[in-house]
Amino acid sequence: xxxxxxxxxxxxxxxxxxxxxxxxxxxxxxxxxxxxxxxxxxxxxxxxxxxxxxxxxxxxxxxxxxxxxxxxxxxxxxxxxxxxxxxxxxxxxxxxxxxxxxxxxxxxxxxxxxxxxxxxxxxxxxxxxxxxxxxxxxxxxxxxxxxxxxxxxxxxx
Numbered sequence: 001x002x003x004x005x006x007x008x009x010x011x012x013x014x015x016x017x018x019x020x021x022x023x024x025x026x027x028x029x030x031x032x033x034x035x036x037x038x039x040x041x042x043x044x045x046x047x048x049x050x051x052x053x054x055x056x057x058x059x060x061x062x063x064x065x066x067x068x069x070x071x072x073x074x075x076x077x078x079x080x081x082x083x084x085x086x087x088x089x090x091x092x093x094x095x096x097x098x099x100x101x102x103x104x105x106x107x108x109x110x111x112x113x114x115x116x117x118x119x120x121x122x123x124x125x126x127x128x129x130x131x132x133x134x135x136x137x138x139x140x141x142x143x144x145x146x147x148x149x150x151x152x153x154x155x156x157x
Contacts, residue, residue, distance in 0.1 A: 005116070007040045008067045010049035010134065016066065017048070018073035032096055032107040039075025040111065047088040047136035052116040063117060082139030085111055089135040092150045093143050102155045110152045111137070126154055 009017040020043075022036055030037065044050065056062030085094045094110045101107050114132040128150075 005052045005054040008051045008053045016070045019067040030112045032109045041081045041139045042076040042079040044139045047138045052112045084140045093147045094152045108154045
């Protein structure tokens with residue numbers, strides 16, 4: 001099922017801003033329409049570095065552990081949730097409306113998967129996992145000129 005993973009927010013200099021603490025394990029919260037992931041989306045009104053970070057196994061301090069040194073954020077319950085996830089560093093975007101359904105009718109949310117710190121946090125070795133980790137991300141209703149579509153095709157088993 002995977003470890004608990006925090007949504008960690010960083011400023012442009014990669015300094016901690018805060019984090020959101022999930023209530024259940026990562027993959028169970030990674031569906032489009034999930035309240036927790038939508039709360040993260042509502043915090044991304046301006047380009048912000050985001051990482052879904054899991055606890056470190058071993059001696060080094062992880063981003064997950066370092067995040068606990070700052071105040072947890074409170075996700076807004078209402079507000080804008082965009083159709084497009086924009087990566088301002090890579091000038092790329094994902095259209096959530098084109099994410100395919102699995103056999104169980106769930107759609108895996110691109111944001112946590114693309115910004116996961118490692119495959120363990122995502123629940124296994126899956127292509128695209130972590131490809132946007134630590135990049136400046138925002139949500140939008142439109143796609144800026146010059147951004148390229150990233151085909152996101154992770155489908156639940």
